[in-house]
Amino acid sequence: DQQVKQNSPSLSVQEGRISILNCDYTNSMFDYFLWYKKYPAEGPTFLISISSIKDKNEDGRFTVFLNKSAKHLSLHIVPSQPGDSAVYFCAASEDNAGNMLTFGGGTRLMVKP
Amino acid sequence: EPEVTQTPSHQVTQMGQEVILRCVPISNHLYFYWYRQILGQKVEFLVSFYNNEISEKSEIFDDQFSVERPDGSNFTLKIRSTKLEDSAMYFCASSEGAGGYNEQFFGPGTRLTVL
Numbered sequence: 001d002q003q004v005k006q007n008s009p010s011l012s013v014q015e016g017r018i019s020i021l022n023c024d025y026t027n028s029m030f031d032y033f034l035w036y037k038k039y040p041a042e043g044p045t046f047l048i049s050i051s052s053i054k055d056k057n058e059d060g061r062f063t064v065f066l067n068k069s070a071k072h073l074s075l076h077i078v079p080s081q082p083g084d085s086a087v088y089f090c091a092a093s094e095d096n097a098g099n100m101l102t103f104g105g106g107t108r109l110m111v112k113p
Numbered sequence: 114e115p116e117v118t119q120t121p122s123h124q125v126t127q128m129g130q131e132v133i134l135r136c137v138p139i140s141n142h143l144y145f146y147w148y149r150q151i152l153g154q155k156v157e158f159l160v161s162f163y164n165n166e167i168s169e170k171s172e173i174f175d176d177q178f179s180v181e182r183p184d185g186s187n188f189t190l191k192i193r194s195t196k197l198e199d200s201a202m203y204f205c206a207s208s209e210g211a212g213g214y215n216e217q218f219f220g221p222g223t224r225l226t227v228l
Contacts, residue, residue, distance in 0.1 A: 032213025043117070043204050043219030044156065051214065089156060093213035099144060100158040100169050101217060 003027045004092050006104035013111050019077040021107050023090030026071060030092040034101065035064060035075045038087045047088075048075070080111045115139045117220035119205050125226045126195055134190045134223045136205030145188045146206040146217060147180065149173070156204065162188065163211070195227045 005024045013019045021035075031052040036044035050057040050064045050073070057064050063076045077084055090104040118137045126132050138145050147159040160170040162180055179191045188207075192199055202224050206217040 034213065034216075036219075041221065043206075043221050045219070046216045049214065049216070091156075095212060099146070099161050099208065099211055099213070099215070099217070100171070101148075101156075101213075102158065103156040105155050 002105075003030075004090055004102050004104040006088075006090055006107050008107050009105070010108040010110070013080045013109065015082055015111055015113050016079045019075075019080045019084065019109055019111065021075040021077075021088050021090075021109065023073045023075075023104050024071060025073075025092055027092070027094070027102070028071070029094045030102075031095055032093045033064070033066060033073050034091045034093070035062075036089045036091060036103075037084075038089060038106070044089055077109075080109075082111050082113050085109055085111050115218075117205055117207055117218050119203075119220040119223050121223060122221065123224045123226070125228065128197055128227055129194050132192050132195055132225060134192075134203050134205075134225070136188045136190070136220055137186050138188055138205065138207030139209075139218055140186070142207035142209050142218070144168075144208045144211060144215070144217075145180075145182070146208075147190045148204045148206065148219075149201040150204065150222075151198075151201040159190070192225075195225075197227050200225055200227045 034049040035047040038044045066073045087106045091101040120135045145162040150156045161168045202222040204222045205220045208215040208217045
């Protein structure tokens with residue numbers, strides 16, 4: 001049951017360019033979407049989130065876009081830096097589900113200097 | 114900066130043994146969670162805990178699992194009789210409040226290896 005899916009297991013980008021990570025979901029009850037970043041041997045770290053009533057949220061170099069009709073969200077990182085190299089997880093939650101996060105499978109981003 | 118801590122970082126156990134994984138959530142947080150990640154797979158929700166009660170659990174969280182907040186600081190996950198398929202990274206998380214807009218802070222994880 002893959003309610004949240006990240007179709008690209010990996011992405012390689014040149015430093016300074018834009019990184020675009022994609023995520024699709026199937027559960028229309030999701031009302032909040034989050035991106036987490038994970039380095040090896042560490043837990044996921046919150047990056048940015050978006051409510052289902054918005055279509056864009058920006059925080060510095062990071063922007064999340066939500067297309068509810070397509071059940072699709074994306075994370076844009078501009079400009080990409082080598083320190084951004086990590087696994088990025090998309091996650092979603094619904095208000096009536098005890099705060100549980102449903103995660104995608106992750107995308108490994110490699111930013112080359 | 115406050116953080117969630119977990120001990121041990123790595124636990125090796127024999128199949129059928131009981132294990133207790135420990136977590137110290139961020140001190141002013143009220144909601145606590147356990148997630149796990151089997152190698153190469155997704156991070157999966159196990160259980161959420163609030164006001165000394167389980168508020169939500171997944172189908173993974175069967176009778177072999179239990180959670181407890183034995184004192185004001187620790188939050189534990191017990192697996193009564195471990196199976197090979199319980200081998201995974203177990204992440205504890207905590208949040209200040211309810212709702213998706215309340216960021217869940219994750220600990221570094223405990224790697225459980227069942228032999």
